[in-house]
Amino acid sequence: MKKIYGYARVSTKEQHLDRQLKALMDHGIDERDIVSDHASGASLERPGYAALKSTMLRDGDTLVVKSLDRLSRNKEHIIQELQYFKNRHIKIQVLDLPTTMIELPEGQQWVFDMINNILIEVLSSIAEQERLTIKQRQAEGIAVAKEKGIHLGRPVITYPPNWEHIYQQWEDKKITAVAAMKQLGLKRSTFYKLASQFRANRKS
Template sequence: MEQREYGYARVSTKEQHEDRQISALLKEGIQKENIFIDKQSGKDFERPKYKKLLRRLKKGDVVFISSIDRLGRNYAEIMDQWRIMTREKQADVVVLDMPLLDTRQKGDDLTGIFIADLVLQILSYVAQKERENIRARQAEGIAAAKARGVKFGRQKMEVPSNFREVAALWRNGGIPLREALEKLEIGRTYFFKKIKEFQI
């Protein structure tokens, strides 16, 4: 069966451009019609073009990706998809900016798959530790700020001292709503919330 080479590219939004990724894939000799492009977040693998690529993959095919983060952001899911491509589909994966992530045979005792799997495991561990460190630093920062008396969340809005007077004037038809809001310097939603609360 003929081996086919595919490319996969992803950008997070439709405003971003995938030109640099496409250029890198074309330099590898991949035909433009064999490059699959998704324009959405990498938080999961519910992506139409990626799914289409996966359906097309056959044993011996090769998938080229410019960078591992183009495949996804969640390393646990990346490893799962890596396993599907390399084990279940028996295809090879090549990450262009990281030569060790190349599952093609290397010509020595250790296969490309073993080396790539090992590198992925290390990357996954490092990424997980970094996420944990970020959460720990955030928690420490919040605790320190609270100790200094910093308040979190939306600050409670003070009711204007002349609210009842202006609201009563509006209720009795003395002034239009727009003028009442301007006098009180508050929004329409807050105004009616307080009208109901104070039963004016």
């Protein structure tokens, strides 16, 4: 029996899938047949998408996405994936691309295939350009932040005021690591990270 699956994707955990999920369910797809990912559109290595391709989609099935860039934001990947599905007789429907939603009798489909190929070429180029623009803006933002002396990423861990004294006691085996952590007010992972960093700095 032929099945219809939906696929939704957002780039980060902070973004929401609600709009895509609603559109797919409004199209008549059961929520249990919708697979989603919180992953970048620059890569095809996504757990949900991989499961769709390897264990769920079969010859004659249909995969529905809200927009073409949910498959990928890389033009080469989009064309590659569309060819992959075509070779396996899996139909791709894009809700934002109405011509992919039309069912025509055999022999007339070539007209819409031609139209879709043109639209896909344009839309995949736009999706890739958006990805490159976002990447460039991020790089520019990081450069500006560095110029202003703003630290990006995880906060830098600093040594507690009594670090050297407590550390030396621990190194001389006068106190346990647990006692040292307690006196320094540090978590286990932070304590050992600082200890490793401290040793390396003393050797250099």
